[in-house]
């Protein structure tokens with residue numbers, strides 16, 4: 512793992528955007544794996560600015576988001592689909608038909624999960640995957656567990672995650688209890704990974720991810736086995752390293 516530490520979220524976002532733009536320049540039809548949450552926001556902001564300056568082009572790209580809440584429709588402002596439109600897609604020229612987010616209102620969830628994995632495979636796999644990390648070491652919605660998850664699955668969210676994410680809802684009661692999420696296997700198959708973490712609340716999970724024993728009790732430790740991971744941190748998240 513390569514670890515880089517930044518003075519500000521802005522400079523961190525610019526570095527992440529530079530990596531994404533270089534990927535798209537080298538391979539314009541890249542398949543981007545995208546994440547939600549506050550961590551990737553500086554990246555999306557920097558990418559929008561680069562796009563406005565004509566420095567990055569999404570016209571041939573495709574994207575797959577990591578996860579989505581079960582039971583929220585796409586026009587719900589708390590849904591991850593809405594988040595992505597609101598923070599990135601409405602500003603750039605990624606063709607809508609090549610944007611993929613798991614559908615949390617699917618009538619047949621099992622079918623939706625299988626179709627999502629199949630679509631990733633048919634697109635040629637993920638070239639570059641953006642990740643955040645939960646305070647409990649989760650990546651995407653892969654919560655601490657007894658074994659590493661495989662393909663896209665349905666997850667019961669832990670109390671920790673519900674509490675961490677309730678800030679986006681009116682109350683903890685309104686946070687969905689389940690989510691659809693790419694598995695650790697999907698993430699490990701990405702050719703390159705950028706993990707972004709900011710703030711002191713992530714310091715322990717970041718330390719564990721880099722130095723801990725590889726174990727599903729801290730899902731992010733799986734990344735130690737990936738050959739091409741760049742970890743971008745602010746000083747608070749890097750505090751224990």
Ligand code: GLP
Nearest residue numbers: 547548549550643644645651652
């Ligand atoms: C959520 C998301 C993750 C994200 C994490 C951290 O539960 N499913 O993909 O990485 O929490 O979020 P944030 O960046 O807002 O701290």
